[in-house]
Amino acid sequence: MRAAIFRGGEIVVDTVPEPVPGEGQVKVRTLACGICGSDLHARKHAPRMVEMAKRIGRPPMDLSRDVVFGHEFCCELVEHGPGTQRKLKPGTHVCSMPVLMTPAGPLGIGYSNQNIGGYAEVMLLSEALLLPVPNGLEPQHAALTEPLAVGIHAVAKANIAGNEVPLVIGCGPVGLAVIAALKLKGLHPIVAADYSPARRALAETMGADIVVDPAHTQPYATWAEHAAMTAEEKAARPPWQAFLPPLKPALIFECVGVPGLIQQVFAGAPRDARIVVVGVCMEPDSAEPMLGIMKELNAQYVLGYTPDEFAASLRLIAGGAVDAAAMVTATTGIDGVAQAFEDLANPEAHTKIIVEPWR
Amino acid sequence: MRAAIFRGGEIVVDTVPEPVPGEGQVKVRTLACGICGSDLHARKHAPRMVEMAKRIGRPPMDLSRDVVFGHEFCCELVEHGPGTQRKLKPGTHVCSMPVLMTPAGPLGIGYSNQNIGGYAEVMLLSEALLLPVPNGLEPQHAALTEPLAVGIHAVAKANIAGNEVPLVIGCGPVGLAVIAALKLKGLHPIVAADYSPARRALAETMGADIVVDPAHTQPYATWAEHAAMTAEEKAARPPWQAFLPPLKPALIFECVGVPGLIQQVFAGAPRDARIVVVGVCMEPDSAEPMLGIMKELNAQYVLGYTPDEFAASLRLIAGGAVDAAAMVTATTGIDGVAQAFEDLANPEAHTKIIVEPWR
Numbered sequence: 001m002r003a004a005i006f007r008g009g010e011i012v013v014d015t016v017p018e019p020v021p022g023e024g025q026v027k028v029r030t031l032a033c034g035i036c037g038s039d040l041h042a043r044k045h046a047p048r049m050v051e052m053a054k055r056i057g058r059p060p061m062d063l064s065r066d067v068v069f070g071h072e073f074c075c076e077l078v079e080h081g082p083g084t085q086r087k088l089k090p091g092t093h094v095c096s097m098p099v100l101m102t103p104a105g106p107l108g109i110g111y112s113n114q115n116i117g118g119y120a121e122v123m124l125l126s127e128a129l130l131l132p133v134p135n136g137l138e139p140q141h142a143a144l145t146e147p148l149a150v151g152i153h154a155v156a157k158a159n160i161a162g163n164e165v166p167l168v169i170g171c172g173p174v175g176l177a178v179i180a181a182l183k184l185k186g187l188h189p190i191v192a193a194d195y196s197p198a199r200r201a202l203a204e205t206m207g208a209d210i211v212v213d214p215a216h217t218q219p220y221a222t223w224a225e226h227a228a229m230t231a232e233e234k235a236a237r238p239p240w241q242a243f244l245p246p247l248k249p250a251l252i253f254e255c256v257g258v259p260g261l262i263q264q265v266f267a268g269a270p271r272d273a274r275i276v277v278v279g280v281c282m283e284p285d286s287a288e289p290m291l292g293i294m295k296e297l298n299a300q301y302v303l304g305y306t307p308d309e310f311a312a313s314l315r316l317i318a319g320g321a322v323d324a325a326a327m328v329t330a331t332t333g334i335d336g337v338a339q340a341f342e343d344l345a346n347p348e349a350h351t352k353i354i355v356e357p358w359r
Numbered sequence: 360m361r362a363a364i365f366r367g368g369e370i371v372v373d374t375v376p377e378p379v380p381g382e383g384q385v386k387v388r389t390l391a392c393g394i395c396g397s398d399l400h401a402r403k404h405a406p407r408m409v410e411m412a413k414r415i416g417r418p419p420m421d422l423s424r425d426v427v428f429g430h431e432f433c434c435e436l437v438e439h440g441p442g443t444q445r446k447l448k449p450g451t452h453v454c455s456m457p458v459l460m461t462p463a464g465p466l467g468i469g470y471s472n473q474n475i476g477g478y479a480e481v482m483l484l485s486e487a488l489l490l491p492v493p494n495g496l497e498p499q500h501a502a503l504t505e506p507l508a509v510g511i512h513a514v515a516k517a518n519i520a521g522n523e524v525p526l527v528i529g530c531g532p533v534g535l536a537v538i539a540a541l542k543l544k545g546l547h548p549i550v551a552a553d554y555s556p557a558r559r560a561l562a563e564t565m566g567a568d569i570v571v572d573p574a575h576t577q578p579y580a581t582w583a584e585h586a587a588m589t590a591e592e593k594a595a596r597p598p599w600q601a602f603l604p605p606l607k608p609a610l611i612f613e614c615v616g617v618p619g620l621i622q623q624v625f626a627g628a629p630r631d632a633r634i635v636v637v638g639v640c641m642e643p644d645s646a647e648p649m650l651g652i653m654k655e656l657n658a659q660y661v662l663g664y665t666p667d668e669f670a671a672s673l674r675l676i677a678g679g680a681v682d683a684a685a686m687v688t689a690t691t692g693i694d695g696v697a698q699a700f701e702d703l704a705n706p707e708a709h710t711k712i713i714v715e716p717w718r
Contacts (some may be wrong), residue, residue, distance in 0.1 A: 286645025301651030
């Protein structure tokens with residue numbers, strides 16, 4: 001079968017053997033698979049990803065061998081493997097967390113030599129993790145379950161009390177998913193910052209109340225304008241806080257993930273801010289702890305999602321609570337994956353490109 | 360009057376004019392003042408402290424002029440200034456947060472050209488902030504109110520749920536105060552790590568249940584040995600957590616404050632650990648966000664304490680709930696301050712040296 005393969009640091013099209021489902025697994029035809037920022041990172045920084053996986057005790061990729069990326073997928077069930085319960089019929093459209101259950105434990109799909117990801121015609125999934133796609137939802141929109149789940153998880157990890165004013169730094173797919181998840185929590189106003197006009201427009205579509213172009217306006221200044229305490233909140237402060245600016249709690253989502261960003265957030269954040277680091281920076285980075293200390297900042301680093309959050313994400317898209325369709329800016333076949341990786345560098349042109357391997 | 364003065368990067372003894380209390384202020388005789396790790400840092404890194412103060416909008420020290428350090432003090436009330444209520448009689452022993460209320464707002468005591476700190480015979484305090492020392496507590500022990508309050512605040516900021524197993528990295532005065540505050544919370548076992556046998560013995564005195572010498576044993580391995588989930592906790596986990604190590608939540612207090620420590624904690628911490636950064640690192644430092652992301656770590660940076668925490672700290676020492684006396688390893692006069700700064704470099708010999716300016 002055909003696949004877009006990560007080989008020698010590049011994305012190339014070639015054929016790979018069709019996988020055969022093992023115990024508890026199913027074979028599926030990939031209908032749609034989103035290209036994730038992590039895939040772009042991985043192409044550039046794969047050796048660092050391998051080193052990091054080794055350091056935290058996860059199975060690393062062998063970069064001398066082929067890897068098929070793609071972990072944001074919607075598929076059609078084709079064939080049940082041995083030891084399956086077969087409750088879903090072949091032809092059913094399904095989503096799944098990008099994890100394959102094996103006798104050795106769960107293994108990731110998308111950055112693995114063993115498991116073929118979504119940039120190929122066929123892949124394997126675990127029957128136990130299959131979620132049938134409801135409401136006849138388009139596969140390209142069901143494929144957004146995974147990136148939306150990232151935002152839902154980030155917002156869940158923020159333990160929102162209800163009085164925070166959120167500021168989302170970066171309106172790529174991760175920032176947009178965070179905005180959508182914040183909107184679902186009913187937290188307003190949502191302030192969001194991005195250099196790209198197209199991304200700011202999308203941020204508004206997803207639920208941002210105020211958007212900022214950091215090239216012209218300091219996002220933290222705009223945040224402060226919209227974070228003034230009410231008279232009641234001011235009156236309820238202990239007397240010793242009278243000398244502090246009367247601002248509501250800041251909840252900042254770092255959704256960019258490039259070196260220097262965390263330091264920038266530490267420098268710009270108001271006192272007592274809580275920062276959720278969602279952007280995955282694969283390069284070594286640094287931030288001054290002294291800034292964190294002087295302002296008593298809190299940094300919550302997040303990754304991924306729980307199975308419950310993943311399932312909720314699919315339901316929210318299928319039920320229309322999240323306008324996922326707005327994020328899709330193009331679709332392409334296997335032959336277009338390499339070009340799509342290039343195209344995604346331009347935030348004005350693209351947000352989420354969906355690969356349709358059957359094309 | 361005589362004072363140990365920070366002048367030209369060194370501690371020198373000289374005379375300075377006796378201060379005159381302003382509106383709402385009192386003149387006090389300094390009975391005892393602890394030497395803080397921050398004072399040692401400040402002597403070495405004063406220009407960085409000035410730069411940081413400017414960046415966060417606090418009034419910086421003018422290093423071309425004299426500064427009298429000392430912010431952990433117990434004093435005797437001498438004279439009321441104008442506009443005071445005079446509820447406490449001269450002769451009363453008092454503690455106060457190291458803050459002076461002025462018409463321009465609150466100003467720190469101890470790193471200020473205007474306000475004389477505790478390494479001098481006389482200083483000014485704000486009447487509104489005075490706490491009378493109860494129970495005839497020795498001034499040298501009342502002076503430990505400030506460092507203990509740092510530990511109480513750090514533990515309060517940790518929002519303890521009750522099921523965490525704490526690990527305290529570094530058993531200097533800050534780490535010891537954290538251990539004392541953890542003991543008050545009833546959280547056990549408390550695991551604590553320090554290279555110094557004397558500091559490990561003190562950690563046990565203050566409440567550590569298990570002490571580790573990092574030269575011989577990995578603190579995180581020792582922590583894991585004592586953090587095993589109960590059978591009930593294991594059974595209560597969601598199924599998808601079955602592949603994670605069955606460990607209770609980690610609550611790590613970084614109480615060292617030297618470059619590289621936060622990265623070391625990020626590298627050693629187990630998945631989902633919460634890290635409270637109490638050690639004040641005044642030098643630029645860095646940590647890899649990727650480690651935080653892969654393990655979903657949370658870092659809470661803390662500084663200082665609230666007025667309530669400060670008052671509680673004095674009550675706890677006076678009531679005997681905290682054995683503060685154990686931390687005092689020497690006392691000295693104004694002439695001995697410079698030598699005491701040197702002596703404190705040896706953790707085997709000293710933990711807290713108290714300056715008694717009247718000697």
